[in-house]
Amino acid sequence: MSTESESNESQLSETGQLDGKASAKKHPALSNREHQVITLAGEGLTDYAIASRLGISEPTVKSYWVRVRSKMGPSNRTELVALALKEACDIHAKELTTTILALREKLSNAGSKAAELRRAILEKSQDAALEVDDNGKFMWINATAEKLFGYSIEEIKGQHVNKLVPQQFRSVHDEHMINFYKAPFSPKITDIICTNGIRKNGEEFKMVGTLGSLESTEGLVVTCLIRHLSVEHAVSLFVGKVVRAKSD
Helix, strand or coil: HHHHHCCCHHHHHCCCCCCCCCCCCCCCCCCCHHHHHHHHHHCCCHHHHHHHHHHHCHHHHHHHHHHHHHHHHCCCCHHHHHHHHHHHHHHHHHHHHHHHHHHHHCCCHHHHHHHHHHHHHHHHCCCCEEEEEECCCEECCHHHHHHHCCCCCCCCCCCEHHHHHHHHHHHHHHHHHHHHHCCCCCCCEEEEEEEEECCCCEEEEEEEEEEEEECCCCCEEEEEEEEEHHHHHHHHHHHHHHHHHHCC
């Protein structure tokens, strides 16, 4: 690796950009480069791959981990990223669950118009919305879901929902769905899935989803609201929280 690449750190830190995309707002206690290292680790890159992506040496990457731990505590890279993603997942899941419950409340007295009203509400949602039947097969998706995954409803209607999950995660996802269908109207009302999604073009991303069952004239309808879980945003929120706690 060239020293010239490593010397560019200060310039990259000032711009706060990674691969030409603007970074989320950073907590000043960590440098932009330190945030980049954590974020790329969250995307599954090894230290060697991180070094290649950023144009620095692998020992330099390891030195950044030493700095990160000195500021955030002794957690290793795996623990740090896992905690950041879990916290972000919990925040999104809570918001999505609230939305599902509000939807159920609005539909409680809609009678025969419930299906029409349900889709009218979900079509306007900024979250990806999917409707699947009691076999886990697509019935309908909203425009946000089409944009997120790259499929139109015509392309996936009647196919299993696990089409949107990478092959290596499908067995866990399918087991989760099977358990959900055993008691779709359990007292907890909604269920949460945090996993990887896959777009039509093969690109993988992290996502969080909330499942909720609704009775209708069509039989059992399971509504799933999904959000893209940004690793960079999750790391930024977690780092800010940890550093603030340490400074109190």
